[in-house]
Amino acid sequence: MKTERAETAPRARRRPGSVLGPLWRLIDGGPDDTRAEIARRARVLVRISTALANLGGALVVLAFAVIVPDPVGEVSERLRLINLIVFTLYVTAAVPVGLVLGERFFRRVRRMVERHDEPDRHERSLLLYGPLRLMALHLTLWGIGTVGWVVINAPFSGLLAVKLGLTSLLGGLTTCTVVYLLTERLLRRAVTTALRSEMPRRTGLPGVVARSVLAWGLGTAVPILGLITLAVGSFVIARITVREFAVAVLALGGIALVVGLGVTYGAARAIADPVESVRLGLARIERGDLDVEVPVYDASEVGLLQAGFNHMAAGLREHERLRDLFGRQVGADAARVAVERGIDLGGELREVAVIFVDIIGSTRLAADRPPAEVVRLLNDFFAVVVEVIGAHGGWINKFEGDAALAIFGAPLALDGAPARALAASRELARRLREDVPALSAAVGVSAGEAVAGHIGAEERFEYTVIGDPVNEAARLTDMAKTTSERVLAAGSLLAEAGPDEAAHWSLGDEVTLRGRTQPTRLASPFPAERVPT
Structure with a gap:
């Protein structure tokens, strides 16, 4: 059965020579892709990106667990080995579990696409809340791992358990934020097709302010909180050498710069892309081209801005049509x-x-x-x-x-x-x-x-x-x-x-x-x- 064609890929117009041009084409696909092709591409890219984000976050947490000085001094090799084995086993199991549970979400999306009908309110909510649900899923898995790590180490050393728990918690929060931003971007094309018929008014999704604060909190505040915790620990416990403290600060600060840049850029693009699409649409209207419609990326303030632009453009088209009919009825002059x-x-x-x-x-x-x-x-x-x-x-x-x-x-x-x-x-x-x-x-x-x-x-x-x-x-x-x-x-x-x-x-x-x-x-x-x- 012939599938209906989806609308043009919802991305801001890029210059042909843009360095990121191939990446955007990989993410958004071609303008003539079907809804099924869009869903398949989003499914593959989300699975790959969430797996890489969680593996990367796990490696960073492991590295900090080794680099950050232990508050109790030297830890026995046996305990280190136990922590490494437990950590490796949990990550090896949790990542596939997260992918399998996330697959349930895409099965529902696939069924929705295969019907070739306009999505109803429940199905639109499924797509709109998809990034948050995947983030909550992975945050739950990180929370289980963090609690388990604390429980295993608490009998040996309460301070060590606190150190590993905070390291895992902060790393998990940052990783899950990256998962949310990546998923939100990768699902944008699918969300655009779902919001063509109706725009929900109240969704509770993060808006411009919430995204900006979230990017600051997890890209800047979390690393700085880690540095503050390290400094407080060095004053209170006083078992950390200057060299160990300097190495920990350099490692934490370097990763904070990289992760903070990525999180901030992702949040900024989530706001800038819709605004850019509206700007390009206004430029076309200024040139007299009223047959323009921008894709609606989400149901936050920026999505309402895009939907408002489309309503304005539709009103202008209707006004021009009535004016044309009026001119034909009574004469142009x-x-x-x-x-x-x-x-x-x-x-x-x-x-x-x-x-x-x-x-x-x-x-x-x-x-x-x-x-x-x-x-x-x-x-x-x-x-x-x-x-x-x-x-x-x-x-x-x-x-x-x-x-x-x-x-x-x-x-x-x-x-x-x-x-x-x-x-x-x-x-x-x-x-x-x-x-x-x-x-x-x-x-x-x-x-x-x-x-x-x-x-x-x-x-x-x-x-x-x-x-x-x-x-x-x-x-x-x-x-x-x-x-x-x-x-x-x-x-x-x-x-x-x-x-x-x-x-x-x-x-x-x-x-x-x-x-x-x-x-x-x-x-x-x-x-x-x-x-x-």
């Missing part, structure tokens, strides 16, 4: 003016040029052809109208059944509006004959002073243009249906259009259009402008 200036019912006087275009014989067209074909022809017709009008700087104010009203000069002033309207009408007639030969359409052109604004009520209104030029263009369209050119314009436009455009037109008779009292001088394009059908 009208939408831009409404957004920038607000909407007030009423209008303003504007010098506009108007084109009215209407299909001839639309009633018979609807009666003779199937509805689907009629819709297709109308869409082809309006597509040509919108393209030509827009190319000349106008916009479609409204579609009225089988007709369209185009405006030049409102809501924004437009230089040369009469010339643009005349040129658009000539091209429109030609294009309609060429591109939509199944339809015949008439075009009327007028210009003058009109009222442009939002008309209607507060609950429902539209931007429109009302005035004599609109009425005159509609009447000229009706008259153009009886002419061979199918285009008529008010002759007064030729003087306003300039000689270049006027050269394409011829003046005709004066007529009084229906519903008007003043005569209108007709103008039509020269027959040479017509492309035969």
Whole structure:
């Protein structure tokens, strides 16, 4: 069965030449990895890293047990041998036990992945609390070992038991913190896929402050506490030579520097990576790319920051989609003016040029052809109208059944509006004959002073243009249906259009259009402008 594809690996964008680039690719995998592949990789890497972290921690504890001076002076070789054997046996048994118990966690993750369903709340909690549960598991094993070591040594020397117990306890705390940070990083991709559908609000997971304090405590405070304990022991017991004290301080201080750096870097990256992903997402939005979503790494404050960014980006996309739809409904210029200036019912006087275009014989067209074909022809017709009008700087104010009203000069002033309207009408007639030969359409052109604004009520209104030029263009369209050119314009436009455009037109008779009292001088394009059908 085909598995669904997981999202792009959730890591901050690295430079191609980054030294750690291969490591991040090994940890996060490829962008097209399936959920099953992500789970398998996380399982292998977590097992390897936790085993190495615990073995490394055990070796460090063993080294300190040897390097740090014994508070009771020399310890018998027999006791040393017993401690070494017990320690080795316990580590040899505890590491596999920890891996086996941790495998139960990944079995549940594997079952969740194999279902290919969105994880439910319980399964999301399983992934979110995975690092803490693994840390608690290994901390328990370290605690059992520490108690056992103390119990074995207590009959021989209470001070020696305290020394070994503190050494094991501090080493175990540091090791388990490393296990938590490593597991949290290695499970990040799997957690990202689980948090895509829903973001839990309260989890109790360590946040920014808790992680910073934890990194300081176990990367700095624990080693320093070890140094303080060593110093106090040297004052109280006074059986430690200066050389032994210096060697212990150098060893403890050196390991503290290395471990502290690693723990601090891991905690810092756990905070910096999500912030970096949000920063990169904001940069893409600033460039106008709203189709961006950052991966949500966890359910702490940084995860909420990433989820908040995704909600913001989704809101911006929705806003842009509504703005685009608004622009398509009322025209880009009208939408831009409404957004920038607000909407007030009423209008303003504007010098506009108007084109009215209407299909001839639309009633018979609807009666003779199937509805689907009629819709297709109308869409082809309006597509040509919108393209030509827009190319000349106008916009479609409204579609009225089988007709369209185009405006030049409102809501924004437009230089040369009469010339643009005349040129658009000539091209429109030609294009309609060429591109939509199944339809015949008439075009009327007028210009003058009109009222442009939002008309209607507060609950429902539209931007429109009302005035004599609109009425005159509609009447000229009706008259153009009886002419061979199918285009008529008010002759007064030729003087306003300039000689270049006027050269394409011829003046005709004066007529009084229906519903008007003043005569209108007709103008039509020269027959040479017509492309035969």
